[in-house]
Amino acid sequence: MYYSRNDLLSYNALFNFVVGERGTGKTYQFKDWAISDFIKNKNQFVYVRRYKTEFKDIGNFFDDIMKKYPEHEFKINHGKFYIDDEIAGFYIPLSTAITKKSVAYPNVNKIGFDEFILEKATIHYLPNEVNAFLGLYETIARDRNNVRVLFMANSVTLINPYFLFFDLQVEKTKRFWTFKNNDIIVELTDLEEFREHKKQTRFAKIIDGTDFSKYSIDGEFVSDNYEFVAPKSTTSYYMFTLVYKGENIGVWCDSKAGLIFVSNKVDLNYPLKYAITTNDHKPNMIVLSNKYSRDKIKILTRMYEYGCLRYESLKLKSIMFEVFKMLNIAKM
Numbered sequence: 001m002y003y004s005r006n007d008l009l010s011y012n013a014l015f016n017f018v019v020g021e022r023g024t025g026k027t028y029q030f031k032d033w034a035i036s037d038f039i040k041n042k043n044q045f046v047y048v049r050r051y052k053t054e055f056k057d058i059g060n061f062f063d064d065i066m067k068k069y070p071e072h073e074f075k076i077n078h079g080k081f082y083i084d085d086e087i088a089g090f091y092i093p094l095s096t097a098i099t100k101k102s103v104a105y106p107n108v109n110k111i112g113f114d115e116f117i118l119e120k121a122t123i124h125y126l127p128n129e130v131n132a133f134l135g136l137y138e139t140i141a142r143d144r145n146n147v148r149v150l151f152m153a154n155s156v157t158l159i160n161p162y163f164l165f166f167d168l169q170v171e172k173t174k175r176f177w178t179f180k181n182n183d184i185i186v187e188l189t190d191l192e193e194f195r196e197h198k199k200q201t202r203f204a205k206i207i208d209g210t211d212f213s214k215y216s217i218d219g220e221f222v223s224d225n226y227e228f229v230a231p232k233s234t235t236s237y238y239m240f241t242l243v244y245k246g247e248n249i250g251v252w253c254d255s256k257a258g259l260i261f262v263s264n265k266v267d268l269n270y271p272l273k274y275a276i277t278t279n280d281h282k283p284n285m286i287v288l289s290n291k292y293s294r295d296k297i298k299i300l301t302r303m304y305e306y307g308c309l310r311y312e313s314l315k316l317k318s319i320m321f322e323v324f325k326m327l328n329i330a331k332m
Contacts, residue, residue: 001193005029005150011178013185017151017162019117020189021217023198026152030112031065033150037110038088039072045089046105046140047081048113048133051123052093061091095126097136105140110148117153117160130165155188159318169315229317230310232261240272240296244323249316251300260303262320263312276323300324 002025008016018026034045049055061081062074075082081089090108092100113133118125126132141147151162158170163186170177170186177186198204198217207213236252239260243249250266253259274296303309304324311317 001191001197003029003189003191005033008150008176008185008187009033009148011176011182011185013148013178014145014183015149015151015166015185017116017153017168017184017186018189019153019158019186020155021191021195022154024189024191026189027112027114028064030114030150030152031062032068034089034110034112035065035069035072035083038083039069042086042107043109044087044105044107045081046108046111047089047091048094048097048111048136049091049115050094050118050126050129052096054115055091055093058091092136094129094132094136097132097139100136100139103139108140109144109146110150111137111140113149113151115153116151116162117156119154119156125161130161133162159314164315164318169313226314228307228310229314230261230312232263232265232310232312233257233259236261238267238270239299240274241266241268241270242274242276242323244276244319247319249319259308259310260299261310261312262316264316265312276326 003018003020005018008018020026030047034047037043038045047061059076061076066074073082073084075085076091079090079092080087081091090105094113137147137149153160162168163170166179166184168177168179168184168186170188172188175188175190177188178184179186195217199208204213204217207217232252233254235256236254236259239251239253241248241250248266248268250263252261252263252265254261300309309320311320
Protein backbone atom coordinates (compact mmCIF):
# COMPACT_ATOMS: atom_id res chain seq x y z
CA MET A 1 0.00 0.00 0.00
CA TYR A 2 2.91 2.37 0.72
CA TYR A 3 5.70 3.58 -1.54
CA SER A 4 8.71 1.37 -2.24
CA ARG A 5 12.01 2.67 -3.61
CA ASN A 6 12.97 -0.63 -5.22
CA ASP A 7 11.62 -0.07 -8.74
CA LEU A 8 13.05 3.44 -8.99
CA LEU A 9 16.52 2.50 -7.76
CA SER A 10 16.64 -0.58 -9.99
CA TYR A 11 17.27 1.76 -12.94
CA ASN A 12 20.63 2.67 -11.33
CA ALA A 13 20.27 6.34 -12.32
CA LEU A 14 22.40 9.01 -10.71
CA PHE A 15 19.57 11.50 -10.08
CA ASN A 16 16.30 9.84 -9.00
CA PHE A 17 13.16 11.99 -8.68
CA VAL A 18 10.04 10.62 -7.00
CA VAL A 19 6.89 12.76 -6.97
CA GLY A 20 3.54 11.60 -5.70
CA GLU A 21 0.78 11.41 -3.15
CA ARG A 22 1.35 12.94 0.24
CA GLY A 23 2.15 10.62 3.14
CA THR A 24 3.01 7.50 1.15
CA GLY A 25 6.39 7.00 2.81
CA LYS A 26 8.86 8.53 0.36
CA THR A 27 11.06 9.96 3.12
CA TYR A 28 10.73 6.75 5.13
CA GLN A 29 12.09 4.82 2.14
CA PHE A 30 15.15 7.06 1.97
CA LYS A 31 15.78 6.57 5.68
CA ASP A 32 15.47 2.81 5.34
CA TRP A 33 17.84 2.79 2.37
CA ALA A 34 20.36 4.93 4.25
CA ILE A 35 20.20 2.97 7.52
CA SER A 36 20.34 -0.49 6.01
CA ASP A 37 23.26 0.41 3.74
CA PHE A 38 25.23 1.88 6.64
CA ILE A 39 24.64 -1.11 8.89
CA LYS A 40 25.64 -3.57 6.14
CA ASN A 41 28.33 -1.64 4.29
CA LYS A 42 29.23 1.44 6.37
CA ASN A 43 28.18 3.73 3.52
CA GLN A 44 27.16 7.16 4.80
CA PHE A 45 24.39 9.50 3.60
CA VAL A 46 23.52 13.19 3.41
CA TYR A 47 20.01 14.51 4.08
CA VAL A 48 19.24 17.89 2.47
CA ARG A 49 16.53 20.44 3.06
CA ARG A 50 16.38 23.96 1.70
CA TYR A 51 16.69 26.09 4.85
CA LYS A 52 18.23 25.70 8.29
CA THR A 53 14.84 26.33 9.89
CA GLU A 54 13.53 23.11 8.28
CA PHE A 55 15.81 21.15 10.62
CA LYS A 56 14.23 22.43 13.83
CA ASP A 57 12.63 19.00 14.37
CA ILE A 58 15.58 16.96 13.09
CA GLY A 59 15.83 15.30 16.51
CA ASN A 60 12.78 13.22 15.47
CA PHE A 61 14.35 12.01 12.22
CA PHE A 62 14.63 8.37 13.27
CA ASP A 63 11.42 8.17 15.34
CA ASP A 64 9.25 6.47 12.72
CA ILE A 65 11.82 3.87 11.70
CA MET A 66 13.64 2.96 14.91
CA LYS A 67 11.31 0.04 15.63
CA LYS A 68 12.45 -1.64 12.40
CA TYR A 69 16.00 -1.73 13.81
CA PRO A 70 15.50 -2.52 17.52
CA GLU A 71 19.05 -3.79 18.00
CA HIS A 72 20.64 -0.48 17.01
CA GLU A 73 20.99 2.89 18.72
CA PHE A 74 20.27 6.15 16.91
CA LYS A 75 21.45 9.64 17.84
CA ILE A 76 21.53 13.06 16.18
CA ASN A 77 23.93 15.82 17.15
CA HIS A 78 25.53 18.90 15.56
CA GLY A 79 24.77 18.15 11.94
CA LYS A 80 25.47 14.43 12.14
CA PHE A 81 23.45 11.21 12.36
CA TYR A 82 24.87 8.44 14.53
CA ILE A 83 24.09 4.74 14.43
CA ASP A 84 25.64 2.70 17.24
CA ASP A 85 27.87 5.69 18.08
CA GLU A 86 29.33 5.81 14.57
CA ILE A 87 28.77 8.68 12.14
CA ALA A 88 26.24 7.37 9.63
CA GLY A 89 25.28 10.59 7.89
CA PHE A 90 25.01 14.35 7.81
CA TYR A 91 22.18 16.89 7.46
CA ILE A 92 22.86 20.02 5.45
CA PRO A 93 20.66 23.03 4.61
CA LEU A 94 21.11 23.89 0.95
CA SER A 95 21.08 27.61 1.78
CA THR A 96 24.43 27.26 3.61
CA ALA A 97 25.94 24.49 1.48
CA ILE A 98 28.58 26.84 0.08
CA THR A 99 30.32 26.69 3.46
CA LYS A 100 30.89 22.95 2.95
CA LYS A 101 33.17 23.34 -0.07
CA SER A 102 36.30 22.25 1.79
CA VAL A 103 34.62 19.39 3.68
CA ALA A 104 35.31 15.84 2.50
CA TYR A 105 32.62 13.16 2.41
CA PRO A 106 34.53 10.13 1.07
CA ASN A 107 32.14 7.56 2.55
CA VAL A 108 28.88 9.17 1.40
CA ASN A 109 27.23 7.33 -1.48
CA LYS A 110 23.67 8.68 -1.29
CA ILE A 111 21.90 12.02 -0.87
CA GLY A 112 18.26 12.57 0.00
CA PHE A 113 16.73 15.95 -0.90
CA ASP A 114 13.33 16.22 0.78
CA GLU A 115 10.55 18.44 -0.60
CA PHE A 116 12.61 19.63 -3.55
CA ILE A 117 9.33 21.01 -4.97
CA LEU A 118 7.90 23.80 -2.86
CA GLU A 119 4.26 24.15 -2.02
CA LYS A 120 2.80 27.64 -2.14
CA ALA A 121 3.79 29.08 1.19
CA THR A 122 5.91 31.79 2.76
CA ILE A 123 9.24 30.18 1.81
CA HIS A 124 10.76 30.40 -1.64
CA TYR A 125 13.27 28.67 -3.85
CA LEU A 126 16.83 29.86 -3.37
CA PRO A 127 18.37 32.18 -5.98
CA ASN A 128 20.06 29.93 -8.56
CA GLU A 129 18.97 26.98 -6.47
CA VAL A 130 19.77 24.21 -8.91
CA ASN A 131 23.32 25.47 -9.27
CA ALA A 132 23.58 25.56 -5.47
CA PHE A 133 22.52 21.93 -5.29
CA LEU A 134 24.88 20.90 -8.08
CA GLY A 135 27.69 22.63 -6.19
CA LEU A 136 26.83 20.67 -3.06
CA TYR A 137 26.64 17.45 -5.06
CA GLU A 138 30.09 18.04 -6.53
CA THR A 139 31.49 18.81 -3.08
CA ILE A 140 30.19 15.46 -1.82
CA ALA A 141 30.84 13.29 -4.87
CA ARG A 142 34.07 14.87 -6.15
CA ASP A 143 35.02 12.60 -9.05
CA ARG A 144 33.20 9.50 -7.79
CA ASN A 145 30.46 7.96 -9.93
CA ASN A 146 28.63 6.11 -7.15
CA VAL A 147 26.91 8.98 -5.32
CA ARG A 148 23.19 8.77 -6.08
CA VAL A 149 20.48 11.29 -5.22
CA LEU A 150 16.88 10.65 -4.24
CA PHE A 151 14.82 13.81 -4.78
CA MET A 152 11.46 13.54 -2.96
CA ALA A 153 8.36 15.72 -3.30
CA ASN A 154 4.59 15.72 -3.12
CA SER A 155 2.56 16.17 -6.28
CA VAL A 156 2.35 19.95 -6.21
CA THR A 157 3.52 20.84 -9.71
CA LEU A 158 5.56 19.42 -12.54
CA ILE A 159 6.94 22.90 -13.26
CA ASN A 160 9.81 23.53 -10.85
CA PRO A 161 13.42 24.75 -11.07
CA TYR A 162 14.86 21.22 -11.31
CA PHE A 163 12.61 19.97 -14.10
CA LEU A 164 13.12 23.25 -15.97
CA PHE A 165 16.91 23.17 -15.55
CA PHE A 166 17.25 19.62 -16.89
CA ASP A 167 14.34 20.00 -19.34
CA LEU A 168 12.45 17.09 -17.77
CA GLN A 169 9.14 17.21 -19.62
CA VAL A 170 6.91 14.60 -18.01
CA GLU A 171 3.18 13.93 -17.88
CA LYS A 172 1.10 11.72 -15.67
CA THR A 173 0.53 9.30 -18.53
CA LYS A 174 3.11 6.81 -17.32
CA ARG A 175 5.05 6.04 -14.17
CA PHE A 176 8.72 6.31 -15.19
CA TRP A 177 10.48 8.84 -17.42
CA THR A 178 14.20 8.61 -18.19
CA PHE A 179 16.55 11.34 -19.45
CA LYS A 180 20.23 12.12 -20.03
CA ASN A 181 21.32 8.63 -21.08
CA ASN A 182 19.21 7.15 -18.27
CA ASP A 183 21.19 8.96 -15.56
CA ILE A 184 18.09 10.96 -14.61
CA ILE A 185 14.80 9.23 -13.87
CA VAL A 186 11.46 10.63 -12.75
CA GLU A 187 8.87 8.45 -11.03
CA LEU A 188 5.28 9.65 -10.71
CA THR A 189 3.69 7.39 -8.12
CA ASP A 190 0.23 5.93 -8.56
CA LEU A 191 -0.67 4.15 -5.31
CA GLU A 192 -4.36 3.39 -5.74
CA GLU A 193 -4.61 1.15 -2.67
CA PHE A 194 -3.12 3.90 -0.50
CA ARG A 195 -5.55 6.47 -1.89
CA GLU A 196 -8.57 4.22 -1.26
CA HIS A 197 -7.38 3.57 2.28
CA LYS A 198 -6.87 7.27 2.95
CA LYS A 199 -10.29 8.17 1.55
CA GLN A 200 -11.91 6.17 4.35
CA THR A 201 -10.45 8.40 7.07
CA ARG A 202 -12.62 10.99 8.78
CA PHE A 203 -10.23 13.76 7.68
CA ALA A 204 -10.53 12.71 4.02
CA LYS A 205 -14.30 12.91 4.22
CA ILE A 206 -14.09 16.43 5.63
CA ILE A 207 -11.91 17.72 2.80
CA ASP A 208 -13.63 15.71 0.03
CA GLY A 209 -14.16 17.77 -3.12
CA THR A 210 -11.52 20.39 -2.30
CA ASP A 211 -8.29 21.11 -4.15
CA PHE A 212 -6.41 20.00 -1.03
CA SER A 213 -8.07 16.59 -1.30
CA LYS A 214 -7.13 16.34 -4.98
CA TYR A 215 -3.53 17.12 -4.09
CA SER A 216 -2.99 15.24 -0.82
CA ILE A 217 -5.10 12.15 -1.53
CA ASP A 218 -5.49 11.83 -5.30
CA GLY A 219 -2.00 13.05 -6.14
CA GLU A 220 -3.23 15.57 -8.68
CA PHE A 221 -0.92 18.42 -9.66
CA VAL A 222 -3.39 21.10 -8.68
CA SER A 223 -0.87 23.93 -9.18
CA ASP A 224 -0.45 22.99 -12.83
CA ASN A 225 -3.09 25.15 -14.46
CA TYR A 226 -3.45 24.33 -18.16
CA GLU A 227 -5.59 27.36 -18.92
CA PHE A 228 -4.16 29.31 -21.89
CA VAL A 229 -1.99 26.33 -22.92
CA ALA A 230 -2.69 25.58 -26.59
CA PRO A 231 -0.81 24.65 -29.79
CA LYS A 232 0.16 27.43 -32.15
CA SER A 233 -2.32 27.89 -34.97
CA THR A 234 -1.23 27.08 -38.52
CA THR A 235 -2.21 30.57 -39.68
CA SER A 236 0.18 32.35 -37.30
CA TYR A 237 3.02 34.49 -38.61
CA TYR A 238 6.35 35.16 -36.87
CA MET A 239 6.77 38.36 -34.87
CA PHE A 240 10.05 38.18 -32.95
CA THR A 241 12.31 36.05 -30.76
CA LEU A 242 12.70 36.36 -27.00
CA VAL A 243 15.91 35.14 -25.40
CA TYR A 244 15.67 34.16 -21.74
CA LYS A 245 18.34 32.26 -19.79
CA GLY A 246 19.96 31.27 -23.05
CA GLU A 247 16.77 29.83 -24.51
CA ASN A 248 15.14 31.09 -27.71
CA ILE A 249 11.37 31.56 -27.51
CA GLY A 250 9.27 32.33 -30.57
CA VAL A 251 6.41 34.86 -30.46
CA TRP A 252 3.78 34.34 -33.16
CA CYS A 253 0.60 36.21 -34.06
CA ASP A 254 -2.69 35.00 -35.48
CA SER A 255 -4.48 38.17 -36.59
CA LYS A 256 -7.72 36.38 -37.49
CA ALA A 257 -8.01 34.69 -34.12
CA GLY A 258 -6.72 37.74 -32.25
CA LEU A 259 -4.15 35.66 -30.39
CA ILE A 260 -0.43 35.77 -29.63
CA PHE A 261 1.31 32.39 -29.28
CA VAL A 262 4.49 31.70 -27.32
CA SER A 263 6.25 28.73 -28.84
CA ASN A 264 9.43 26.65 -28.91
CA LYS A 265 9.27 27.01 -32.70
CA VAL A 266 11.72 29.75 -33.60
CA ASP A 267 12.75 31.34 -36.87
CA LEU A 268 16.48 31.80 -36.18
CA ASN A 269 16.89 33.83 -39.38
CA TYR A 270 14.41 36.46 -38.24
CA PRO A 271 16.33 39.65 -37.31
CA LEU A 272 14.26 40.81 -34.34
CA LYS A 273 15.71 39.29 -31.17
CA TYR A 274 15.03 40.67 -27.72
CA ALA A 275 17.03 39.73 -24.65
CA ILE A 276 15.07 39.64 -21.39
CA THR A 277 18.09 40.19 -19.14
CA THR A 278 21.51 41.75 -19.57
CA ASN A 279 23.02 38.27 -19.08
CA ASP A 280 21.25 37.17 -22.27
CA HIS A 281 22.31 40.26 -24.19
CA LYS A 282 24.48 39.42 -27.20
CA PRO A 283 25.45 41.23 -30.42
CA ASN A 284 22.47 41.99 -32.71
CA MET A 285 20.00 41.76 -29.83
CA ILE A 286 17.92 44.44 -28.14
CA VAL A 287 17.32 44.37 -24.40
CA LEU A 288 13.56 44.22 -23.94
CA SER A 289 13.57 47.01 -21.36
CA ASN A 290 15.20 49.34 -23.90
CA LYS A 291 13.05 52.29 -25.03
CA TYR A 292 13.16 51.01 -28.65
CA SER A 293 11.43 47.78 -27.61
CA ARG A 294 8.60 49.30 -25.59
CA ASP A 295 6.11 48.52 -28.32
CA LYS A 296 6.85 44.84 -27.81
CA ILE A 297 6.27 45.20 -24.08
CA LYS A 298 2.98 46.97 -24.82
CA ILE A 299 1.89 44.14 -27.11
CA LEU A 300 2.72 41.47 -24.52
CA THR A 301 1.10 43.49 -21.73
CA ARG A 302 -2.09 44.15 -23.68
CA MET A 303 -2.50 40.59 -24.89
CA TYR A 304 -1.77 39.18 -21.44
CA GLU A 305 -4.30 41.48 -19.78
CA TYR A 306 -6.94 40.69 -22.42
CA GLY A 307 -6.39 36.95 -21.99
CA CYS A 308 -5.20 36.62 -25.58
CA LEU A 309 -1.82 35.00 -24.94
CA ARG A 310 -1.41 31.26 -25.51
CA TYR A 311 1.52 29.04 -24.55
CA GLU A 312 2.40 25.83 -26.34
CA SER A 313 3.43 24.09 -23.10
CA LEU A 314 3.12 24.42 -19.34
CA LYS A 315 6.87 24.95 -19.25
CA LEU A 316 6.61 27.97 -21.57
CA LYS A 317 3.74 29.35 -19.50
CA SER A 318 5.91 29.14 -16.40
CA ILE A 319 8.87 30.76 -18.14
CA MET A 320 6.75 33.61 -19.46
CA PHE A 321 5.29 34.25 -16.03
CA GLU A 322 8.86 34.73 -14.81
CA VAL A 323 9.42 37.16 -17.67
CA PHE A 324 6.20 39.02 -16.95
CA LYS A 325 7.11 39.31 -13.31
CA MET A 326 10.50 40.80 -14.21
CA LEU A 327 8.79 43.28 -16.53
CA ASN A 328 6.15 44.10 -13.88
CA ILE A 329 3.42 42.83 -16.21
CA ALA A 330 2.13 40.07 -13.94
CA LYS A 331 2.26 38.93 -10.36
CA MET A 332 3.07 35.31 -9.62
